[in-house]
Amino acid sequence: MSAPPMALEPSPHLLVPFASASAPECQAMLKALKLPQLEALLAELVLEHTDPGHDHSLSAPHERAQAQALGIVQADGTVFPDGQIPWAAAYSETPTTPQAWFTPCHFQVGMDQVTLLPADQFGLDDAHARPLFDALTPYCREDGITLTYESATRWRASGDVLKGLACASLDRVSGRTVDGWLADNPLQHAGSQLLKRLQSEAQMLFYTHPVNDTREAARQPIINGFWVSGAGAAAVAPATDAAPTMPDALRQAALRGDWAAWQAALAELDATHIRALREATRRGEPVMLTLCGERHAQRWTSVRRGAVARLGQRFKNLLGSNPAWKVLESL
Structure with a gap:
């Protein structure tokens, strides 16, 4: 969620x-x-x-209902557009700062589709998540994104590029083909192009990382990317x-x-x-x-x-x- x-x-x-x-x-x-x-x-x-x-x-019905119940709305009191509920910012000490969740994932490549499995579904721990986080952090910094480690399966990103970004929530894409969720993004947003490039860089960076050699040897799903969700800035903290x-x-x-x-x-x-x-x-x-x-x-x-x-x-x-x-x- x-x-x-x-x-x-x-x-x-x-x-x-x-x-x-x-x-x-x-x-x-x-x-x-x-x-x-x-x-x-x-x-x-x-x-x-x-x-x-x-x-x-892009946002599931229960996410829209939860945001409404908690008063997570735009500055004018209206609901956020689809895919723009700013969950990461709302649950931070600085809700007006644009933020997002970066979730490490396993992208399972099939014959004609790519399926996403979030790391919380296969028990990623700090010992494997932290080195990947440390490897990705300087790449994010170059693009004006500050990355903060909150847990093995949830990394907080902050930066102006995350403002007004529409993205599918994990509850929408978990266990499903990702292509449609990427293609259906209603916003032509400069940040989405930057993040796609950053995701491609992460894919190459993680693929050759020693952590994934260890995971492959243990027959565990490798971490070959991350998913962006809950992006944007909030007017107030949740009630x-x-x-x-x-x-x-x-x-x-x-x-x-x-x-x-x-x-x-x-x-x-x-x-x-x-x-x-x-x-x-x-x-x-x-x-x-x-x-x-x-x-x-x-x-x-x-x-x-x-x-x-x-x-x-x-x-x-x-x-x-x-x-x-x-x-x-x-x-």
Whole structure:
């Protein structure tokens, strides 16, 4: 995910990434899902907002929803354009400075496509990441980019060239062919050309680095490049007090393409977080539920408990509601 992982503290807003996915394997299992708590909860809530999108947007629906919840918006209060949510700058001490995440990756070259595997999917550690970071740093400096080591799988880049840059998030490209995400970039930005050159230099630099000789000998994926994401500058830091609860198990399973694990994670979510949200609704507490697929996000809120609202909700329940899988299918 573009934002750093957030603590799973109780919150009246539950935001669910990858509540559905576009993969045929996921779509095929939706009708068989048993989600009694979600179905009952949706019958108690009102659909407040739909954020429409498509499978090839640069920012995933859950990232757009998270940015909105945290107040990560442009200076005029409007949402950032696709691919320009400045996650790196927002989570820094200087949010107005243009920044980005550089994520070391393995680019798997096939017969007619190149697939990206981020380093956090195969356990890159400091012993291997740090020498590669040190090798790349002077090349970045020559291009006006300051590189800071934050972890083995996340390097912070700072520089004016990163301002206004549109780039696909890791959740969009992870495990997928990268060509389309590069070609679909809507901005003709000078920085994108500089970064493509820097990525090419990194590919050659890393390919001959002793770290990769060690990794090959151990039959580990080599690090042959990096991906740029979360670029730009933020007007303000995120409103962490408004942070939604964001379970990560569905997202992790979906990015691995492990649909059995995804189904199990959804059942667990139904029995825990969804159940808790339903119980809060029954107590009359205000709650919010955001369900995100790979195209759209939908935000549901609790019904006001005035007499008219209660009558309207009773009428809605008499008419019946869509089964939960129908809602997930629409995402």
